[in-house]
Amino acid sequence: MDLTFTPEQQAFRQEVRAWMRAHVPPEPLVTLEREDGYHQHVAWERTLASGNWGMVTWPEAYGGRGLDLIQWLIFEEEYWAAGAPLRANQNGIFLLGPTIMEYGTEAQKARFLMPMARGEVMWAQAWSEPNAGSDMAAITTRAVRDGDHYRISGQKTWSSRASFADWGFGLFRTEEGSKRHHGLSFLLFDLNTPGITRRPIRQLHGDPGFAELFFDEVRVPVANRIADEGAGWNVAMATAGFERGLMLRSPARFQATAARLVTLFRKHEQRLSPVVREQVLAAWMGAQAYAYNTYAVASKIIAGGHIGAEASLNKIFWSELDRAMHRTAMQMLGAWAELKHFDDGSVNAWLEGYIFSLSGPIYAGSNEIQRNIIAERLLGLPR
Amino acid sequence: MDLTFTPEQQAFRQEVRAWMRAHVPPEPLVTLEREDGYHQHVAWERTLASGNWGMVTWPEAYGGRGLDLIQWLIFEEEYWAAGAPLRANQNGIFLLGPTIMEYGTEAQKARFLMPMARGEVMWAQAWSEPNAGSDMAAITTRAVRDGDHYRISGQKTWSSRASFADWGFGLFRTEEGSKRHHGLSFLLFDLNTPGITRRPIRQLHGDPGFAELFFDEVRVPVANRIADEGAGWNVAMATAGFERGLMLRSPARFQATAARLVTLFRKHEQRLSPVVREQVLAAWMGAQAYAYNTYAVASKIIAGGHIGAEASLNKIFWSELDRAMHRTAMQMLGAWAELKHFDDGSVNAWLEGYIFSLSGPIYAGSNEIQRNIIAERLLGLPR
């Protein structure tokens, strides 16, 4: 065990810090869930790409830097410490990119990865259907083979980024009459293909960002299928594993929240003391623990280890931490909590953050599902 | 709605207060779970009976005062405010007594109720069996009819008071081959009948109090059966309803705990502040809310109303409140928490109370069972 950074790692930290200081927009961007904000965030992805900071963990051949997970954590720490924006490209970086690298053909890698890395093509995910949320194997949207194309008909929902993104990926039932996780294929599709209708879903905060996607005999080339026909479930499980796993939520983001919470507490301390203090201390402790744990898991993976059901422990921890931190901030803000802007005109990011945090225990496998996984797979309780 | 006490109620409160002031032992009794303490508590029951304070809600004909539930609450408030001891006769007052009044024959009432009210015969309950805890319908101990007797064979466990008490009551399978809640009968038995072996169970705190009861062809007169043969389940459910319901835990007991917690906090405030404060305030609020709710339910019952599945809300509230209050006290006591006595020689009642509070969410139907009942019967969720 060695908890010190090498001189190379320290130098790398300085490099990231300097670049971020020079490039992070001085004013917060408009929310990613609105069209104007989305375009601001895409522009930021392209700025990141210009400095080759878009996909730091990807191999250099695909537009990345080939960094290891410890370097990734350092990058993330400096990224969030600089107050840099949310990543519009999250679906690409952590979900689809690694999936194509693992399961794609050379042609698919050549075609899709570079534009993703450069922020030129933005990706939406399309897993869920109205009757397949937590129970993803209940997917019914079908893709019927028709020569060198599939014809897709059906509906996807809760498709993040799909209101504005360029391409989408998801699971479709390619074998007629197949049940549950059999007969599914993993397909990529241009969101502007004829027959696709996007219906933005208005979220809690009033902005879209999610969308429903309606498919009416949409023609998608067979060349856009990742891995074999019928092998979609395994591919998606690997992708979902990335999602639940280490890289979905970097600890730096929560440490930044905890630090903001400390600042908020100090500002209001006279009024708040003593009732909120312990919750603020718990926020710092939780964010630190999550950071340490991520460093520990990263160390294990770098050494060739794997994470399996432990990812469920992670998912529960960060999602409940995030909600608790924002709930605490809402309590501290009192009568200001409901306002979208403070009296100095600044955005009430705590309110937005609280709303966003409520999705944490729901998405990427609800925390109820995660607790089942922990109980059955890690602890060995009977099904 | 009228939240004031009548002059009669106020006068009654003064009467209880004066009697308690004159009779409550100045020093705490030894724990009821030990033989010496048990006898001290039985003596206290007889003192209570001498003032006719033993069974205040029972009809006068059976040795009570025929008080209504509001008077009972006033009695309990003054009882606990005076620091009076735990009730050794709890099983009789709240479980068996009302059951006999509702289901017993005149002969049974005449035979059993007066000695119970006078504290002359102490009763143990014998519901659970090794494989029938939460799942009480899994009872297997059988009572085979043999003329005017039953012959009981089998085993009961977690039998409260059975280490030292005189008589017991419980459910037995009187119909051979019957399943679940069919074919059970409610029987009373002298704990000194030949064939009964009591094995005290050592509890967490090291003292017995619970016992296992082994029955080896124990002869119990048919006259000791409450209600019809085979009707035991319904009788027991009514009894368990009394237990879970209003009178198992009077709010005054929790208000006394909350008040002690406030005192403990004040004593240690300099060291504790600010982290425990909110938990102490929550204790006061919880105990008050429980008291109000009990007054509200009492008002409803006096007016002819009933409580059904609402009793489960009650059980969860008081048991989790009690555990939280004692957990808070343990935290406040820090390095003293583990000690059975403080340096002034006084008993660490918080430690005993914490251990006792851990049984709250388990007994009288675990809180998991209670939450099932609330969800299915009150909220109407599917089974």
Added chain:
Amino acid sequence: MDFRLTEDQAILVEGVRDFLAGVHGAERLRRLDMRDPPRSPELWAELTSMGLPCLLVPVAEGGLGLGLVEAVLIAQELGRAAVAEPIVDTALVAVPWLVARAVPAPYAAIVAGEARIAVAHPVNPWIADLDDATHVIARGSLLARHGDAGAAWESVDPLRRLFASGDIGEGDDLLLDLGALMAAAQLRGLADAMLAQAVAYAGQRQQFGQPIGAFQAVKHHLASVAVAIEFARPVLLRAADAVQHGSRSASIHVSHAKLAAGDAAIQAAETAIQIHGAMGYTYEVDLHFWMKRAWALAGAWGDRALHLGRINAAILRGTLSTGPSHTFV
């Protein structure tokens, strides 16, 4: 001592509940949400015709002369229906304050639904529904409103209308208690409505071949919410009774009610959205109207810190007796 509602109270509550269920369902909320501002003269007229403005107005002034227990029961129903019109401030906060302080007031106009009273208090940085008000309570007086209310501040709750409060001087303690009490009552109504929505959704939404309400985890989450809501009820009634009778400790009981109902509402909201899954995160279902109102009212009229602070001062400083003999002090 009788903690039951009177028959009259029970009938009143039922009547208001049925009325609101009829005129103020989720469809109405959606329609109001489309308007700018999200107010409806027709709805106000309906609420007036139901007699809501006159409930607490003295009989001599043409009202029903009801008390604060009735007021919290009605406020609960207004919360259950997520009513955002300024009926609570006018009829349930302003009127009892005017009566208690013997301030001359335009009761006839209030009864007729023509007067609307906005309420300023330094505990809130905003004044709700100031633009539309005919009067405002501020600095211990009832003032005719004049001038421009300015632009509305944007609340997360699309049906709330908040305006800068400006310099409104010191606060009046009774006004704070009344505002907090009615916020608490609405919060409990909101909580109960969210529980009902979550129960209904859980009974209908199928996953893994069964309604999700058949899963024990879902059951237990909802049961815990039911416990919190149940035990907020008598606290609320007891607080209303204490304020009504001018009890010395009334403020403590109001704070208790605000905390119990506010915490129940936040727990209900977090549980309900969890059970609705992604659906609860959208405008596709109605839950969001109730959640947002709960977030708003949880911080309005004194936040957790303020109310815990008041209880702290009373309990831990020893100005209120505690223990079993002091249930109704």
Added chain:
Amino acid sequence: MDFRLTEDQAILVEGVRDFLAGVHGAERLRRLDMRDPPRSPELWAELTSMGLPCLLVPVAEGGLGLGLVEAVLIAQELGRAAVAEPIVDTALVAVPWLVARAVPAPYAAIVAGEARIAVAHPVNPWIADLDDATHVIARGSLLARHGDAGAAWESVDPLRRLFASGDIGEGDDLLLDLGALMAAAQLRGLADAMLAQAVAYAGQRQQFGQPIGAFQAVKHHLASVAVAIEFARPVLLRAADAVQHGSRSASIHVSHAKLAAGDAAIQAAETAIQIHGAMGYTYEVDLHFWMKRAWALAGAWGDRALHLGRINAAILRGTLSTGPSHTFV
């Protein structure tokens, strides 16, 4: 930066765990509980033969010269096995303190298992295992113990031996950190053992025709405990590393570890007894030994108030930098 255990560390832990599983199962605890005092020279000899006393003794003094990371790993295993012999205080608290403070010490006797060092600190009102100790650390010195230790105080934990501490002067901060760190490590081991016991019981106890572990409520309670235990692990290791390297912020990290492990242990205990039902409330199953140790150690070497207070001073007073770039400050 590598947060993995070294292979040597992994082998050491496994060896100690296997050894303790062999000599120190629940049966041994029951036998010790029958003795007065509940101590066993044979057990001490076994622990000595396993080499536990010499782990942290410098190589030049005949020991293995291991560090605090190894120490917390061993303390976790001693917690998992609920070992009550004074091995933690002697080998894992006293020895590293003596080494760090360069106090001349009877290392040969320690290595041979002949010296036992009791540790006094004003944060505890008692001194553990004073009666049997050859030495005591108090007032910043190592003293030969003499005189009568007095009567043992009765702990809820039948295997603890506590004695009045008397006037022991000011506290030594490093000693407090070492004591708290090793208590935290034992607490995490205890928590993990209680989780394992509850899982085993839930898999075997039948109710309503199935093992209770098949009920989702039981699963979710246990999963929550698993989360708490998992996330206490790196906090503990990071604190050990900080103390080992004399980091300026070491005390903060020790406090964090004590809170994380202590809270996990209390949660594990309350969950485990709930799942054991009435059985967990008795001596019939072994759980009580672990619960009682957890209750004792949660309050020992600084309670929640003390450790939260230290973190409060650092974080909210701003003496420790927070935020994403400061993970390892």
